[in-house]
Amino acid sequence: MSLNVVLLPGDGIGPEVTEAAVKVLEAACAAEGIALHTESHDFGGIAIDRHGDPLPAGTLDACLSADAIFLGAVGGPKWDMTPIRPEQGLLRIRKELNVFANLRPLKLLDCLAEMSPLKSDRVRGTDILIVRELTGGLYFGDREEGLERATDSLVYTDAEVERVTRIAFEAAKGRSGRLTSVDKANVLASSRLWRSTVNRIAKDYPEVAVDHVLVDAMAMHLIQRPSRFDVVVTENLFGDILSDEASVIAGSIGLLGSASLGEGTRGLYEPIHGSAPDIAGKGKANPIGAIMSMAMLLRFSAGAPDAADRIEAAAEAVIRDHVRTSDLGGTSSTQQVADAVVEKLMAA
Numbered sequence: 001m002s003l004n005v006v007l008l009p010g011d012g013i014g015p016e017v018t019e020a021a022v023k024v025l026e027a028a029c030a031a032e033g034i035a036l037h038t039e040s041h042d043f044g045g046i047a048i049d050r051h052g053d054p055l056p057a058g059t060l061d062a063c064l065s066a067d068a069i070f071l072g073a074v075g076g077p078k079w080d081m082t083p084i085r086p087e088q089g090l091l092r093i094r095k096e097l098n099v100f101a102n103l104r105p106l107k108l109l110d111c112l113a114e115m116s117p118l119k120s121d122r123v124r125g126t127d128i129l130i131v132r133e134l135t136g137g138l139y140f141g142d143r144e145e146g147l148e149r150a151t152d153s154l155v156y157t158d159a160e161v162e163r164v165t166r167i168a169f170e171a172a173k174g175r176s177g178r179l180t181s182v183d184k185a186n187v188l189a190s191s192r193l194w195r196s197t198v199n200r201i202a203k204d205y206p207e208v209a210v211d212h213v214l215v216d217a218m219a220m221h222l223i224q225r226p227s228r229f230d231v232v233v234t235e236n237l238f239g240d241i242l243s244d245e246a247s248v249i250a251g252s253i254g255l256l257g258s259a260s261l262g263e264g265t266r267g268l269y270e271p272i273h274g275s276a277p278d279i280a281g282k283g284k285a286n287p288i289g290a291i292m293s294m295a296m297l298l299r300f301s302a303g304a305p306d307a308a309d310r311i312e313a314a315a316e317a318v319i320r321d322h323v324r325t326s327d328l329g330g331t332s333s334t335q336q337v338a339d340a341v342v343e344k345l346m347a348a
């Protein structure tokens with residue numbers, strides 16, 4: 001089979017983790033007999049500099065005709081005060097591709113339990129899938145921006161909640177059968193709609209046990225007893241915040257990858273971290289989140305779940321072998337970690 005992947009390296013550590021993850025993707029595809037075609041396009045701050053637009057038409061066209069899109073990271077201090085921001089390109093591409101469900105898995109490796117700032121007996125066994133709604137909510141509501149008054153609107157329709165909720169229920173069915181829906185239904189109308197839609201869809205999944213947790217309490221429970229959660233579904237902004245919080249449990253934000261999916265098999269894959277301007281250009285970025293995103297790309301957009309499993313196993317073995325970047329207490333560079341993952345893949 002053939003696989004056409006558009007790469008959007010972006011800004012800061014984006015190009016570094018993209019280079020690392022592409023090495024792993026290339027090795028996995030070669031081993032699997034997949035004819036891989038990749039092409040890079042300008043996106044984010046670099047695209048503002050070169051084209052005056054974070055998502056130039058040529059980049060969008062390429063993404064729309066690809067099987068999958070891999071994105072490094074965008075943003076940085078250079079564009080923080082510009083009238084057009086790199087992050088606007090990110091929101092637009094998610095919307096244009098209609099990838100409404102952002103899957104962010106978090107599995108604590110036993111060998112990293114000591115890296116967690118939480119007590120290791122609390123975090124051991126943590127294996128959570130956060131399903132974050134990605135194309136609605138506060139990010140996409142009407143906005144007014146003035147010097148004396150500014151507003152953002154949080155809008156959800158029943159249909160928007162239903163489609164992401166179904167993905168979460170399907171995921172829960174294939175895992176331990178527990179789904180936690182996170183909202184703020186004690187205050188927000190959009191959350192009350194969210195909760196009633198989740199309860200309606202729950203009737204189609206009698207084998208899944210659902211509970212509802214308010215987002216403020218969830219922020220506490222996640223840290224107090226993360227292993228009690230399996231699949232977590234929530235609206236866009238809550239999912240953004242809770243997933244960065246949850247990444248600390250795993251040991252570093254640099255470990256988490258994500259898959260953003262819509263109706264078909266085309267997906268957008270990105271590590272959950274940002275462009276990390278504080279460590280950009282130093283070879284210090286942890287590439288594991290980007291590599292895990294490539295594994296998800298193979299699983300969901302290439303129909304190659306075995307190759308995905310092999311990448312995940314190789315990445316875990318490399319971490320166990322203490323080939324780690326400095327965020328995990330190691331001395332290896334971004335590319336050294338990637339090379340070690342490739343080596344493990346070839347040896348497997």
Ligand code: NAD
Nearest residue numbers: 073074075076253254272273274275276278279285286327
């Ligand atoms: P960030 O995720 O870039 O960095 C937060 C902290 O985590 C920093 O200390 C950084 O060094 C560290 N970190 C992040 N990724 C790491 C990795 N792979 N390995 C080791 N350490 C890592 O968040 P921020 O500093 O709040 O944001 C910086 C910029 O990135 C902003 O412009 C923001 O808008 C953007 N951003 C982009 C994305 C994206 O493109 N998907 C996501 C989040 C933030």
Ligand code: IPM
Nearest residue numbers: 075087090091240272273274
């Ligand atoms: C993420 C980021 C983005 C988001 C920003 C950069 C727009 O934080 O991918 O998690 O909030 O979705």
Ligand code: MN
Nearest residue numbers: 240241244272
């Ligand atoms: Mn985020």
